[in-house]
Amino acid sequence: MRKVLNVGGNSKAILLPPQYNDFQHILLDIDPKGLPDIVCDARKLETLEPCQFDAIYCSHNLEHYYHHEVKKVLAGFLHVLKDDGFVQIRVPDISELMRITVEKNLDIDDILYKSSAGPIKVRDVLYGYSDEIEKSGLEYFAHKTGFTRKSLLKAINDAGFKKTYSLTKNIEIKMIAFKNTPSAKDLSLFNLPHE
Numbered sequence: 001m002r003k004v005l006n007v008g009g010n011s012k013a014i015l016l017p018p019q020y021n022d023f024q025h026i027l028l029d030i031d032p033k034g035l036p037d038i039v040c041d042a043r044k045l046e047t048l049e050p051c052q053f054d055a056i057y058c059s060h061n062l063e064h065y066y067h068h069e070v071k072k073v074l075a076g077f078l079h080v081l082k083d084d085g086f087v088q089i090r091v092p093d094i095s096e097l098m099r100i101t102v103e104k105n106l107d108i109d110d111i112l113y114k115s116s117a118g119p120i121k122v123r124d125v126l127y128g129y130s131d132e133i134e135k136s137g138l139e140y141f142a143h144k145t146g147f148t149r150k151s152l153l154k155a156i157n158d159a160g161f162k163k164t165y166s167l168t169k170n171i172e173i174k175m176i177a178f179k180n181t182p183s184a185k186d187l188s189l190f191n192l193p194h195e
Contacts, residue, residue: 001022001023001024002022002023002024002054002055003023003024003026003052003053003054003055004016004020004023004024004025004026004053004054004055004056004057005026005028005038005053005055005056005057005080006025006026006027006028006056006057006058007028007029007042007045007056007057007058007061007077008028008029008030008042008058008059008060008061008064009027009028009029009034009036009057009059009061010029010031010034011027011029011034011035012025012027012034012035016057017057017088019088019189019190020055020057023054023055026038026053028040028042030042030140031138031140042058042061042065042073042076043065043069043072043073043076044076045073045075045076045077045079045080046075046076046079048076048079048080049080050079050080051080051081051082051083052080052082053080053081053082053085054081054082054084054085054086055081055085055086055087055088056077056080056081056085056086056087056088057087057088058077058087058088058089058090059088059089059090060090060091060092062089062091062145062147063091063092063143063144063145063146063147064128064140064141064142064143064144065144065145066144066145067144067145069144070145070155071155071158071159074155074156074159074161075159077159078159078160078161078179081179082179083179083180084179084180084183084186085178085179086176086177086178086179086182086186087161087176087177088174088175088176088190089152089156089173089174089175089176089177090172090173090174090175091146091147091152091172091173092125092143092146092147092171092172092173093147093148093149093168093171093172093173094125094126094146094147094148095148095149096168096171097112097122097125097126097171100112100171101122106122107122108121108122108123108126109121109122109123110122112124112125112171113171117129117131117132118131125143125171126143126146127142127143128141128142128143129141147173148173149166149168149173152166152173152175153166153175156175156177160179161177161178161179162178162179162180162181163177163178163180163181163182164176164177164178165190165192176190176192
């Protein structure tokens with residue numbers, strides 16, 4: 001069975017996208033409260049055995065590292081991925097956030113949208129969900145960097161991924177990056193064009 005490493009996924013109660021239904025779900029998180037399979041800071045992925053995962057799913061986690069640390073996290077992704085592996089990354093889209101904030105004349109403390117967690121303010125997208133940071137007292141819930149589609153693509157390319165696909169929608173960037181040339185099977189998981 002193929003294995004997906006869910007980096008910073010908090011808990012297995014939070015379901016992965018359906019593309020991973022046939023993968024063994026391995027959860028890696030810095031916080032042991034969510035009962036991860038691997039308790040580890042994503043900046044230390046190089047301490048894990050190399051080339052062991054077919055895929056990495058990293059949803060709203062990469063922005064929790066300082067800009068200069070993103071390189072280390074992405075290098076760790078390459079380290080633990082098999083040669084034919086890929087990563088799916090989801091992060092807030094800061095350029096879309098800025099566009100909406102200016103277009104709607106929003107203040108930093110104005111509500112941007114309502115989510116299942118509660119109202120999300122402009123501040124929450126920029127700096128992390130303030131209610132959770134305050135309640136937990138844990139700094140790793142804070143956002144320490146941000147991405148536009150262009151800056152995320154540059155970081156992924158600089159890390160050494162060979163092929164990328166991206167989409168921006170609903171103040172979010174979704175990117176699929178392949179360590180090497182993608183297989184038709186993996187492209188079809190995401191309905192991506194075969195070349």
